[in-house]
Amino acid sequence: METFYEVMRRQGISRRSFLKFCSLTAAAMGLGPQFAGKIAHAMENKPRIPVLWLHGLECTCCTESFIRSAHPLAKDVILSMISLDYDDTIMAAAGHQAEAALEEVIEKYKGNYIVAVEGNPPLNEDGMFCIVGGKPFVDQLRHATEHCKAIISWGSCASYGCVQAAKPNPTQATPVHKVISGKPIIKVPGCPPIAEVMTAVITYMLTFDKLPELDRTGRPKMFYSQRxxxxxxxxxxxxxxxxxxxxxxxxxxxxxxxxxxxxxxxxxxxxxxxxxxxxxxxxxxxxxxxxxxxxxxxxxxxxxxxxxLTDIKAFGVETNADAVGTAAAAAVGTAVAAHAAASVVKRLASKGE
Amino acid sequence: MSSETGDARDLRMHSEPAVYVYEAPVRIWHWVNALAITVLAITGYFIGQPPPSVPGEATFNFLFGYIRFAHFAAGYVLAIFFLLRIYWAFVGNRHARELFLPPIFKAEFWDGVIHELKWYLFIAKEPRKHVGHNPLAMLAMHIMFVWGTIFMIITGFALYGEGTGMGTWQYDYFSSWVLPLFGQSMDVHTWHRVGMWWLVIFAMIHIYAAIREDIMSRQSLISSMISGWRTFRDPNRKPGDEI
Missing domain, CATH: 4.10.480.10 (Cytochrome-c3 hydrogenase, C-terminal domain)
Structure with missing residues (x-):
């Protein structure tokens, strides 16, 4: 099977550029310089990981961010790394041809490919708010992820729901992890997220044969461990x-x-x-x-x-913590003062008895 | 326990029965805790609503840093003394446990709560004398103060852990599960602030009730928290008459 290195060379990327990419990625992942060699070795020798890039309910800002990624070199690498198999925005094929490419990858690489999901499936009205190739997107998502190795929830839509899931969420847009179970899901939130994260995640999985370390909510620690x-x-x-x-x-x-x-x-x-x-x-x-x-x-x-101080939305009102707090403290303060006054009156009255 | 009660009804030689209620660790904890909450509430207020900008170069100023430092330091003091206070509930006298374990399964406790409510609503003419906290106070302390403080310690360390970062015990034991539980970091900030107002309101009621009862129910409250002794100013009634 083809390696990443072979694909990159075919795309016209020089060996020098390839090695630069390996160093950059090692640095982005917070690994020491010796890992650049390890990454290069993996890219040259291990079979390429095919990536299917699915688009659900989304605005394509993730893809836009992606093709403008920080380093032009990285961009070439990223595109040759993942766009080849299926990405309906940037692949050459269209229509039935494109869907056939998707099926081919699923058949050929069963259990070995990665599904990157941009956007999310709307579940209301049987998923009719997002149709891909004549079928609800949620069906395509379930079908494509059935035999995948891992899922990358690319962007805030796939990770959390984002704008289409904002209240009142009429289409019932639902993040990927609430629809698909039993597969490792790596969340890469952001609107859009940073492109380097994607290459780093794929490179990491190729080099070390395991998922990068994730935090409790499923985000790669190397990019999401600090504010x-x-x-x-x-x-x-x-x-x-x-x-x-x-x-x-x-x-x-x-x-x-x-x-x-x-x-x-x-x-x-x-x-x-x-x-x-x-x-x-x-x-x-x-x-x-x-x-x-x-x-x-x-x-x-x-x-x-x-x-x-952001708003608290409860019982149909929108207000912030300080507004709630000062109102409550003022009410209690008034009650205390009134109670104290009543106590004084009572005391004076009882003294008169 | 109680001092002479009987014959000394002479005006010049009047005596008050007294009971030792609050042991030294409880008293020390009370005042340290009061100070810590004061510092926490003031600095916490400014952390959410910062004071006007200071002039000059950033290099020579650290105002917000000091405010936050005071907040974190007072938070540690509050948490550590709270743990000591829990320890004392185990080894101290029975009044040291009232805060944590109000006897909610006893009918007489609820009878006491109702009487105390009537007293506050000016329905009951006479307050009952209690050696420790009155039942209503016990309930308010437990719900508002104990659980309020536990909530603030947990959310507080979760927010603090965000600064110390992943891999620190603050993050691993608090932030890592508290943040997703509330949704995200901003939600924890918001509820931590609501918790501040909750404790501010508790403090208002607590201080008012202490002063009022000191005067109206003829038993010492404020000085008891300094000396440990509760004195009863009505010489004709012994402590424990009506509990």
Missing amino acids: IHDKCYRRPHFDAGQFVESFDDEGARKGYCLYKVGCKGPTTYNACSTIRWNEGTSFPIQAGHGCFGCSEDGFWDKGSWYAR
């Missing part, structure tokens, strides 16, 4: 107590911390502040806008992106 906040370049302003109060103030011009205008960096696990986007050009906080926590579960429903 944006932990590696944010504006962190010194946070510790100093220097905050942007509004987007046009002096603090905003000076690049102060965006905590008070609702930055979700302190509650968001992702690698944006280290890997960044578009060839390492920038990431939201660097552009002067707070992180809005796109790689966290249910981020669309967590209240304002522009306030530190």
Whole structure:
């Protein structure tokens, strides 16, 4: 069977570029320099892992992010690594031809291929809100994952549901792990997620013959073990107590911390502040806008992106913790004062007896 | 236990029966805990609603860092003293256990709760005398304070573990399961803040009730938490008359 290296060479990637990719990936995974050789060896000798890329209810921002991945070299590698088999956005085949390619991979590589899922299946109305090749997407998903080795839930849609699952979720869009069971699922949340994570996950599985270490919620630890906040370049302003109060103030011009205008960096696990986007050009906080926590579960429903204290939605009201707390404390304070006054009256009255 | 009660009804030589209720570790814990909660509530409020920006270079300022440090340090103090307090519930006198194990299966306990409610609603004319906490106080302490504090310690360490990171005991024992339980990190922040208000409200009621009972039910409360002795100002009634 073909190796990744052979495929890459066929795609016109030089050996020099290939070795650079191996070093870059080893670094991205937090491995020591000696692992670059190990990765190269695996890519040259082990059979290529076929990847089927399924698209459910989604906006294709994951694919868009993917084909603009940080390093142009990495991009070529990624495309030759995974687009070959089935990805209805970027593959050459279309229609019946494309579906035939999908079937072929499932037949030929039973138990050895990876399914990357972008988007999620809507379950309402028997899945009729998302049709692929004339059938509900949920059917294709079940069919394709039946014999796969592992599933990569690519993006917040597949991992958590994202915008289409935001309240009231009319199509009943459901994340992959709630539909498919019995298969290892690697969540790569983000809207969109960082492309390097995908190559790193596939490279890791090829090199070490096992899944990368995942946290309790199923995210690869090497990319999701720290918050944006932990590696944010504006962190010194946070510790100093220097905050942007509004987007046009002096603090905003000076690049102060965006905590008070609702930055979700302190509650968001992702690698944006280290890997960044578009060839390492920038990431939201660097552009002067707070992180809005796109790689966290249910981020669309967590209240304002522009306030530190987010909304509590219960009993049909939307309010934040301080509003609830001050109202309750004021009510109790008033009750205490009234009770104290009544106690004084009672005492005076009983003295008169 | 009680001092002389009988004949000394002379105005100049009046005496008050006294019972030793709160042992030294309980008293020390009470005041350390009160201080810790005060620091935690104030710093915690500012962590959610930061004060105005400080001028100058970031290098020379560490205001928010100090606020957070005070919060974390006070959090550790609260948690460690809470563990010591639980230990003391095992080895201390019976009043040391009231906080943790209100006798909710005894009918007389609920009778006491109802009487105490009537007393607060100005229906009952006379309060009953209790050596330890009154039944209503026991219930309020248990539900609002004990469980409120446990909630705050668990969510607090879960949030703290986010900073110390994966692989630390704070993360592994707290954050790793608390964050998914609530949904995500932001939800834990929100409920931790609701918990702060819960304890603030508890403190308001607690302080008011202590001052009021000290005056109205003719038994010492505030000074008891300093000296350990509960005194009863009505010389005609002995402690334990009506419990």
